[in-house]
Amino acid sequence: MTVHTRHGDASDGALAQAVGGRLSRVDGPAKITGAAKYAVEQQLEGLAYAALVESTIASGKVRVIDTTQAEAAPGVLQVLTPDTIISLRSASDWFGTPPPDKPYCPLARDITFSGQHVAAVVAETFEQAVAAAALVKVSYDETPSIVDLSDAKAGDGIPVDAMTKEWGDAPAAFASAPVRICAAYNTPREYQAPMEPHGLIARWEGDHLTVWEPSQWLDGMARTYAEWFGLPFENVRLVSPYIGGGFGSKALALSHGAIAASAAKMLGRPVKLVMTRPQTFTGYGGRAATRQTVTIGAGHDGVIQSIVHRGVNETSIDGMWVEPLGSVTSIMYATPNFSSKQNVVRVNSVVPGAMRAPGENPSAFGIESAIDELAYQVGIDPLEIRLRNYAEQDPHARKAWSTRQLREAFAAGAERFGWARRTPEPRSMRDGNQLIGWGVAAGTYPVRRAYGEAIVRILADGSVEVESSSIDMGQGTYTILAQTAAETVGVPADDVVVKLGDSRFPRAGVTGGSRLAGVMTGAVHKAATSALDQLIGLAISDPRSPFHTLQANTLVVSNGRIGSPRGDGPEVSIAELLKSVGRDHIEATGDTMPANSTAEDRYKNYTTIAMALPHTEGNYSRHSWCAHFIEVRVDEDFGTVRVSRVVSALDSGRLYNPKLAESQWKGGIIMGIGQALLEEGVMDRRHGRIVNDNLADYLVPTNADIPDIEVISVGIPDLHSSALGGKGVGELAIVGVAPAIANAVFHATGKRVRDLPITLEKLI
Amino acid sequence: MRDFSYLRATSADAARQAAALPGAMLLAGGTTLIDLAKCGVAAPDTLVDITHLKGLDKIEVNERGATIGALARMSHVADHAGIKSRFPAVSEALWQAASAQLRNMATIGGNLMQRTRCPYFRDPSNFPACNKREPGSGCSAIGGVTRGHAVLGASDACIAMYPGDLAVALVAFDATVHLGERKLLVDDFFLRPGATPDREHAIEPGEMITAVEIPGSAAARRSTYLKIRDRQSYEFAAASAAVGIEFEADGRTIRDLRVALGGVATKPWRARAVEDALKGKVLEPDAVRAASRLAVEGAVDHGANHYKIELAPRVVARAILKLGETV
Numbered sequence A: 001m002t003v004h005t006r007h008g009d010a011s012d013g014a015l016a017q018a019v020g021g022r023l024s025r026v027d028g029p030a031k032i033t034g035a036a037k038y039a040v041e042q043q044l045e046g047l048a049y050a051a052l053v054e055s056t057i058a059s060g061k062v063r064v065i066d067t068t069q070a071e072a073a074p075g076v077l078q079v080l081t082p083d084t085i086i087s088l089r090s091a092s093d094w095f096g097t098p099p100p101d102k103p104y105c106p107l108a109r110d111i112t113f114s115g116q117h118v119a120a121v122v123a124e125t126f127e128q129a130v131a132a133a134a135l136v137k138v139s140y141d142e143t144p145s146i147v148d149l150s151d152a153k154a155g156d157g158i159p160v161d162a163m164t165k166e167w168g169d170a171p172a173a174f175a176s177a178p179v180r181i182c183a184a185y186n187t188p189r190e191y192q193a194p195m196e197p198h199g200l201i202a203r204w205e206g207d208h209l210t211v212w213e214p215s216q217w218l219d220g221m222a223r224t225y226a227e228w229f230g231l232p233f234e235n236v237r238l239v240s241p242y243i244g245g246g247f248g249s250k251a252l253a254l255s256h257g258a259i260a261a262s263a264a265k266m267l268g269r270p271v272k273l274v275m276t277r278p279q280t281f282t283g284y285g286g287r288a289a290t291r292q293t294v295t296i297g298a299g300h301d302g303v304i305q306s307i308v309h310r311g312v313n314e315t316s317i318d319g320m321w322v323e324p325l326g327s328v329t330s331i332m333y334a335t336p337n338f339s340s341k342q343n344v345v346r347v348n349s350v351v352p353g354a355m356r357a358p359g360e361n362p363s364a365f366g367i368e369s370a371i372d373e374l375a376y377q378v379g380i381d382p383l384e385i386r387l388r389n390y391a392e393q394d395p396h397a398r399k400a401w402s403t404r405q406l407r408e409a410f411a412a413g414a415e416r417f418g419w420a421r422r423t424p425e426p427r428s429m430r431d432g433n434q435l436i437g438w439g440v441a442a443g444t445y446p447v448r449r450a451y452g453e454a455i456v457r458i459l460a461d462g463s464v465e466v467e468s469s470s471i472d473m474g475q476g477t478y479t480i481l482a483q484t485a486a487e488t489v490g491v492p493a494d495d496v497v498v499k500l501g502d503s504r505f506p507r508a509g510v511t512g513g514s515r516l517a518g519v520m521t522g523a524v525h526k527a528a529t530s531a532l533d534q535l536i537g538l539a540i541s542d543p544r545s546p547f548h549t550l551q552a553n554t555l556v557v558s559n560g561r562i563g564s565p566r567g568d569g570p571e572v573s574i575a576e577l578l579k580s581v582g583r584d585h586i587e588a589t590g591d592t593m594p595a596n597s598t599a600e601d602r603y604k605n606y607t608t609i610a611m612a613l614p615h616t617e618g619n620y621s622r623h624s625w626c627a628h629f630i631e632v633r634v635d636e637d638f639g640t641v642r643v644s645r646v647v648s649a650l651d652s653g654r655l656y657n658p659k660l661a662e663s664q665w666k667g668g669i670i671m672g673i674g675q676a677l678l679e680e681g682v683m684d685r686r687h688g689r690i691v692n693d694n695l696a697d698y699l700v701p702t703n704a705d706i707p708d709i710e711v712i713s714v715g716i717p718d719l720h721s722s723a724l725g726g727k728g729v730g731e732l733a734i735v736g737v738a739p740a741i742a743n744a745v746f747h748a749t750g751k752r753v754r755d756l757p758i759t760l761e762k763l764i
Numbered sequence B: 001m002r003d004f005s006y007l008r009a010t011s012a013d014a015a016r017q018a019a020a021l022p023g024a025m026l027l028a029g030g031t032t033l034i035d036l037a038k039c040g041v042a043a044p045d046t047l048v049d050i051t052h053l054k055g056l057d058k059i060e061v062n063e064r065g066a067t068i069g070a071l072a073r074m075s076h077v078a079d080h081a082g083i084k085s086r087f088p089a090v091s092e093a094l095w096q097a098a099s100a101q102l103r104n105m106a107t108i109g110g111n112l113m114q115r116t117r118c119p120y121f122r123d124p125s126n127f128p129a130c131n132k133r134e135p136g137s138g139c140s141a142i143g144g145v146t147r148g149h150a151v152l153g154a155s156d157a158c159i160a161m162y163p164g165d166l167a168v169a170l171v172a173f174d175a176t177v178h179l180g181e182r183k184l185l186v187d188d189f190f191l192r193p194g195a196t197p198d199r200e201h202a203i204e205p206g207e208m209i210t211a212v213e214i215p216g217s218a219a220a221r222r223s224t225y226l227k228i229r230d231r232q233s234y235e236f237a238a239a240s241a242a243v244g245i246e247f248e249a250d251g252r253t254i255r256d257l258r259v260a261l262g263g264v265a266t267k268p269w270r271a272r273a274v275e276d277a278l279k280g281k282v283l284e285p286d287a288v289r290a291a292s293r294l295a296v297e298g299a300v301d302h303g304a305n306h307y308k309i310e311l312a313p314r315v316v317a318r319a320i321l322k323l324g325e326t327v
């Protein structure tokens, strides 16, 4: 099945409204017309504005902060320093690990990275705050910094035992293998670069805090704010109706949030703080820089006998970020012997964070490049070698795949791409000065499952309302939940209003790890089913109902009208029925929690990631899969790489809305093209600072860099993965794009580039 | 807060007078100036908005050449039929610059006055040392991130690359810039950094660019602008070349050749050595490639920008050969 995104088609018709239909984004018109109000666009009475002062050294101590000039500047209301800001409590991490019993100060005295928040100025206007922030004079006692992984002072790092995966005797099997390859692969610091920068408005009313902030996780962030300020969880309200892109960066409450909320409390006025674009590169973490060594021992037939994998990622001096580099390495191919270990290295950087497919993304760059190298070593087609080493079950968990349509993905993608016409020799395909290369790589992402709850109301006018504290950052939650409620209750999706992005609504876990759609369609389906049951129950049993005398045991609701299954007897609209029985609404809550869950379980489920179900829980190993086929054109004189064709076949299980899934897949592929060719935080090693901290110098792809992208869905419903059969969509498609491009570049040029991004000087 | 006054100039003379005052700056499209003000690099006391001045946005093209008003927008000039047919390199340099939105705002006068993209120049709070910004303060780039810095025309004081595209084409075709009555070659308008990198243009306080004039020539008519960069659009040049060529009647022997480089030098860089080596010769690939190497004579790299020395001659050669193909 080919699922091109067509424009102006009729796919928004009746069929589109059900689950699986190609309904256009219901939030689209509000966004296009500017009616959609984002978190920091709220107009509040008495709003004051904060601006941050950041460290200009990477390591050392703040000696003195001179605020005299700033305090005297026009409009300034307060200048916050580590000495003047109120003391907060430490908050638990996202696993819910109880915090150390010590105060937390979001403004630093001890500097561990360049760009760390050291002070903040609050003023009557944004301009006054920015101008006064420039007048804050900070002096430092500087100490030598550890710049990055290649710094001589960085060392080998700290082993992360939990990442170790081993079976068989990998080193011995490698040593005796007839064919051996070994190479190191590096990925640089990369940044989420969402269109909407981070920021918030914080307002206190007594001991109640409201925070308008773009958020991938309202309940988790509300918990952090509550813990910082020692408040009951219920006293914090997070509001985040729309999110202008997050890509993993907006899931946690961060230090700038603590600063703004503290300022608002101290001042007794609402405070708005929005990060500048440069601050979005230093104020929180992008993807950690990684280094991997992949060694593969194989037979002359290309069959893998051993994989030995060693990975390292950067973390900060006092924070811990583990980018699981063995995640794809350990499951993509069958091998009798395997060893993967990982270290983290402390460097003077902000603690890295989640960015689209953390772990799987760099992991795939290693193994999917290495298997291409092996293919050339043994002289076997890169697609064929993948099939020869196909893992029929999860080689690590030793469990059956819930579903794995990867073979189908290879077949469908290869067919559509025309892979059979590829000539294997590097530099064997060209068009004038353009060397043409075709590369393939696979990708995967685990199915993360968690819990959610929702309220579904059937209102007096027959419309349906859904409420959930989950969010829509462009991936389509508003739309698919409308489709789910519409289909379940039996009304058109146009008659469903979905309300998201307010922590007062029924709770939801993090929107990350591609789990939300599976979780929330399940919760809404459940709530909508019980609302429907109530409606039908009323229709049958209420003496005022026109159906009362029928003595039916069930009724059906379709297109907003209720009647008997066989179509005989009366038929009325939902509104008419509710009116006749004297009800102004019906309401049901549904959740996906285990039946005997306590209030404490619920709290943990929605505010931490500790309770998420492992993807290998029970008898199955659950993952999404994909295969990318990519053509590049490399100019033989200039070394410039242009992606000229992409065909990707993807298995995300059942698609709740193919139009939205395709859009997410394409977005992932585009981000992968950026990762492969353009994106890199460029470090001034003397200052330990990223110098391309803006969107003119940190290059993300433009339209001109993106060819037609064809995506093919090869998924089948996977009921082990979610209630309605879907698997993860959002992160899958970026995984494997960079190695497919690197492999295509090798095919085009004969040069194997193992350090991303593949910029022109690496090829001339 | 830094207040500044905004003044809408009613005549060119009024604009000149206002802009002559200390702290005053002309404001055209604002795409450089507002950006630099936000970075903390420019801090004007008075902005003299010249965009409402009449008659300064004309584009006139005839056999003798083209005269482009200082307020003509980049997008208009790029799209102008006469410019496209008589000065293709100028049109190509313009439409490959910046983004569509910027080109719609930005003016030709402002374009000639754009500043370097050296990241150290643009970040005063983190990098106080910059001779271009603060004479005598030092150069943060030397020894730092230099991938985008100049390999030609640099000095010990500053190695910042001139980032623009249009001026490269203008230099190739001996264009002059009009500062009211005073006229000078665009090549002379741009200064090498030497010991005074803060002074980039031969323009005095109270002077205003009113127009750019490009003499018509056969070489300008057969010309192209080739811009190479990692990103296909919306990026400054890693290396670029404006090239024009005129053949003898035999259609093979080079009578006139113009070559200028962008993305590699501290100013738009005319490569006369390449021109001289090929004039009078028959266009032939190996000779073109050999001569193109002369484009980077005297180049000095700072590590990460070494690739520019390899890349620039290839760009020049490709551009010349491409023009030769269309004989």
Ligand SMILES: Cc1cc2nc3c(=O)[nH]c(=O)nc-3n(C[C@H](O)[C@H](O)[C@H](O)COP(=O)(O)OP(=O)(O)OC[C@H]3O[C@@H](n4cnc5c(N)ncnc54)[C@H](O)[C@@H]3O)c2cc1C
Binding pocket: A696, B025, B026, B027, B028, B029, B030, B031, B032, B033, B034, B035, B070, B074, B096, B097, B098, B099, B102, B105, B106, B107, B108, B109, B110, B111, B112, B113, B114, B163, B164, B165, B166, B207, B208, B209, B210, B234, B235, B236, B237
């Ligand atoms: C993200 C980005 C990418 C870009 N990419 C490119 C690129 O690829 N190639 C390229 O060539 N350019 C590029 N540019 C630069 C762009 O072309 C310039 O910003 C633009 O041409 C400046 O014109 P303006 O009218 O907006 O000038 P303004 O910003 O209004 O003025 C710029 C300067 O010129 C002075 N000035 C303006 N008009 C006159 C005049 N008539 N006489 C004397 N002085 C005057 C002003 O005082 C000011 O100092 C890019 C810019 C940005 C922001």
Ligand code: SF4
Binding pocket: B116, B118, B119, B120, B121, B129, B130, B131, B132, B133, B138, B139, B140, B141, B142, B157, B158, B159, B160, B197
């Ligand atoms: S290269 Fe020039 S502009 Fe850049 S820091 Fe040095 S002096 Fe300043």
